[in-house]
Amino acid sequence: xxxxxxxxxxxxxxxxxxxxxxxxxxxxxxxxxxxxxxxxxxxxxxxxxxxxxxxxxxxxxxxxxxxxxxxxxxxxxxxxxxxxxxxxxxxxxxxxxxxxxxxxxxxxxxxxxxxxxxxxxxxxxxxxxxxxxxxxxxxxxxxxxxxxxxxxxxxxxxxxxxxxxxxxxxxxxxxxxxxxxxxxxxxxxxxxxxxxxxxxxxxxxxxxxxxxxxxxxxxxxxxxxxxxxxxxxxxxxxxxxxxxxxxxxxxxxxxxxxxxxxxxxxxxxxxxxxxxxxxxxxxxxxxxxxxxxxxxxxxxxxxxxxxxxxxxxxxxxxxxxxxxxxxxxxxxxxxxxxxxxxxxxxxxxxxxxxxxxxxxxxxxxxxxxxxxxxxxxxxxxxxxxxxxxxxxxxxxxx
Amino acid sequence: xxxxxxxxxxxxxxxxxxxxxxxxxxxxxxxxxxxxxxxxxxxxxxxxxxxxxxxxxxxxxxxxxxxxxxxxxxxxxxxxxxxxxxxxxxxxxxxxxxxxxxxxxxxxxxxxxxxxxxxxxxxxxxxxxxxxxxxxxxxxxxxxxxxxxxxxxxxxxxxxxxxxxxxxxxxxxxxxxxxxxxxxxxxxxxxxxxxxxxxxxxxxxxxxxxxxxxxxxxxxxxxxxxxxxxxxxxxxxxxxxxxxxxxxxxxxxxxxxxxxxxxxxxxxxxxxxxxxxxxxxxxxxxxxxxxxxxxxxxxxxxxxxxxxxxxxxxxxxxxxxxxxxxxxxxxxxxxxxxxxxxxxxxxxxxxxxxxxxxxxxxxxxxxxxxxxxxxxxxxxxxxxxxxxxxxxxxxxxx
Numbered sequence: 066x067x068x069x070x071x072x073x074x075x076x077x078x079x080x081x082x083x084x085x086x087x088x089x090x091x092x093x094x095x096x097x098x099x100x101x102x103x104x105x106x107x108x109x110x111x112x113x114x115x116x117x118x119x120x121x122x123x124x125x126x127x128x129x130x131x132x133x134x135x136x137x138x139x140x141x142x143x144x145x146x147x148x149x150x151x152x153x154x155x156x157x158x159x160x161x162x163x164x165x166x167x168x169x170x171x172x173x174x175x176x177x178x179x180x181x182x183x184x185x186x187x188x189x190x191x192x193x194x195x196x197x198x199x200x201x202x203x204x205x206x207x208x209x210x211x212x213x214x215x216x217x218x219x220x221x222x223x224x225x226x227x228x229x230x231x232x233x234x235x236x237x238x239x240x241x242x243x244x245x246x247x248x249x250x251x252x253x254x255x256x257x258x259x260x261x262x263x264x265x266x267x268x269x270x271x272x273x274x275x276x277x278x279x280x281x282x283x284x285x286x287x288x289x290x291x292x293x294x295x296x297x298x299x300x301x302x303x304x305x306x307x308x309x310x311x312x313x314x315x316x317x318x319x320x321x322x323x324x325x326x327x328x329x330x331x332x333x334x335x336x337x338x339x340x341x342x343x344x345x346x347x348x349x350x351x352x353x354x355x356x357x358x359x360x361x362x363x364x365x366x367x368x369x370x371x372x373x374x375x376x377x378x379x380x381x382x383x384x385x386x387x388x389x390x391x392x393x394x395x396x397x398x399x400x401x402x403x404x405x406x407x408x409x410x411x412x413x414x415x416x417x418x419x420x421x422x423x424x425x426x427x428x429x430x431x432x433x434x435x436x437x438x439x440x441x442x443x444x445x446x447x448x449x450x451x452x453x454x455x456x457x458x459x460x461x462x463x
Numbered sequence: 464x465x466x467x468x469x470x471x472x473x474x475x476x477x478x479x480x481x482x483x484x485x486x487x488x489x490x491x492x493x494x495x496x497x498x499x500x501x502x503x504x505x506x507x508x509x510x511x512x513x514x515x516x517x518x519x520x521x522x523x524x525x526x527x528x529x530x531x532x533x534x535x536x537x538x539x540x541x542x543x544x545x546x547x548x549x550x551x552x553x554x555x556x557x558x559x560x561x562x563x564x565x566x567x568x569x570x571x572x573x574x575x576x577x578x579x580x581x582x583x584x585x586x587x588x589x590x591x592x593x594x595x596x597x598x599x600x601x602x603x604x605x606x607x608x609x610x611x612x613x614x615x616x617x618x619x620x621x622x623x624x625x626x627x628x629x630x631x632x633x634x635x636x637x638x639x640x641x642x643x644x645x646x647x648x649x650x651x652x653x654x655x656x657x658x659x660x661x662x663x664x665x666x667x668x669x670x671x672x673x674x675x676x677x678x679x680x681x682x683x684x685x686x687x688x689x690x691x692x693x694x695x696x697x698x699x700x701x702x703x704x705x706x707x708x709x710x711x712x713x714x715x716x717x718x719x720x721x722x723x724x725x726x727x728x729x730x731x732x733x734x735x736x737x738x739x740x741x742x743x744x745x746x747x748x749x750x751x752x753x754x755x756x757x758x759x760x761x762x763x764x765x766x767x768x769x770x771x772x773x774x775x776x777x778x779x780x781x782x783x784x785x786x787x788x789x790x791x792x793x794x795x796x797x798x799x800x801x802x803x804x805x806x807x808x809x810x811x812x813x814x815x816x817x818x819x820x821x822x823x824x825x826x827x828x829x830x831x832x833x834x835x836x837x838x839x840x841x842x843x844x845x846x847x848x849x850x851x852x853x854x855x856x857x858x859x860x861x
Contacts, residue, residue: 067659067688073571073720082726110524118734119517126508126704161559161706164728172595173471177575193727197570199597261465290465306524306733308559322471328480329591330562335704336516336734
């Protein structure tokens, strides 16, 4: 009997996608399912991005440069400059989504057995990519009661060993929506320098900050050799299917090593790079409109959630996610029940149970993540469903 | 001082791309460079594939299913059926190029420290992906004198250890162009069964066979649980920049494990899947025309090479590569010299030194790979350059 690899066995199924068959069954049975479970925005991809691809006139769909098209990298450097990040285009490697930037960072900087510290709850795929690269993820718990603020730096100190090589953060955060404050970024800087660590910073949601300014890891002086910025156009421009991300670093050895992995997979997708390059030329007010829309949605969903009996939802400062603590015995069972056994006026809501975002077993059992990727009207209907469900759910705790 | 990972240090630079700066300098100096070094065809991408993308009308560039669009997978299953491969669309996982299919195969089936056997010379990126996955590549030498036929099965037996978990082949082969015969595939089958191995078979060049029929690993009865087919649209349809490949297996445990890695990177590129799906609807004579074109080029390049004094080029049965043994002391130095110090009527030729395709140090020092991805006229000019160069190269050996 042929064996699957140990890492293949250990690799978790996507915590979001494992409920999909139940959602499909509900839809088949005529129930309208409101999807708050996945970060796939309903906002239209900007027309100039799609037009750039549709109006292209090349005859051969060629490989691009392994680091991405130079024309796109030059424009992207200008985008970063506007965000207060001064880099040369040669310090950018275009990747196939932020996913590949995460994997390449891990492979190029860390060896099998090395440890990466990350606040939990965390983006579940950090764990999966770490597993693929043979790394240990060491979680430090952020609590919903504190709104998922960065845990005290002493908690980091406690977890640091001789194998600790990096800290991974997502800012603003997926799944919590938390936006790190200047003093938190400063605390991270101190520990990164003290222990000579890499700081991998996923800033895919940079443009969506509702409470205060975004502090990029790239803004931190003295961390030039430590910071690897992981980025993506997926959420920024509602272009998840493009599969265009970026890895940015001022550390030449890191860039050289990552380039070797990039060459191995030949090039990032060519069509999508055309769309990505067009995005840089969008009018400067593009993000204002999108951000205002997400902020309205956030205000709605947070207000609706906190108005429900026994529900607590801290106000997220960025991204388009909210985490809520529900008065239920087991959020995994509740999310399944919502799809299998519940409907309200012919509809139900699909949520992401939070357990998949925690590295520590047993945490997050009463929490769910809600992605506010639907319009306000749909969010309100989804909240009506949730409110009705919480009144009748057999496993409710209040 | 922060350290790069050991695997990042060990990862080789692309053997093809390391000459690129010299080619760029030659072009800057006004020399016309004929590129026979890389498998980027000049043949136009079929217009219906580009039109399908350009005429698309969706508003949101969404994630696709992690296994790829069902509509595309269903059509691809029909394509395989026509190639004598009977599979269900659910046995296909669409990947971001064959590159990702190779990486996912390695990660899902093999653990760090496991060994994979592959005939050398081999596609250099097998080594790089193996390194990324912590595997040992064990090469078995095929010789240019035998036209790169599969080495005797006893050579495989000698290399098998308790850690041997898989054999990797590319058929028709990159870099040699060798097309495996029915009896060679049968010999591989016997050893795969005897030692309970996986057989990873890269069939990216399946449609380009000039001498005899292509025998897919999927045609081998009794290997249903062993075979993982790795595929790509890059070469088949001159669509290298699409980054669309596939992993096909009848082993449900392999499919389950690969799907978990596929979910981690969310989805393959959406634009390119539209082009890939349109490719399946191309008229049935599409490959006839393309194959005839490549065959003419092969005949030209092989005839020209063998007519040069001291040069030997076995006739490749498939793909669009030829390997040639040259009367030079060091093919790496010669390829560099062609770009740095030589021109003939204002032109030179860029070749891939073969050393990068061998796992055994010291092999291939007199060999180069030529990709016949230029039209016949250009191939003839490139051969004029090579012929003239071999007459004056200071390191010639005849």
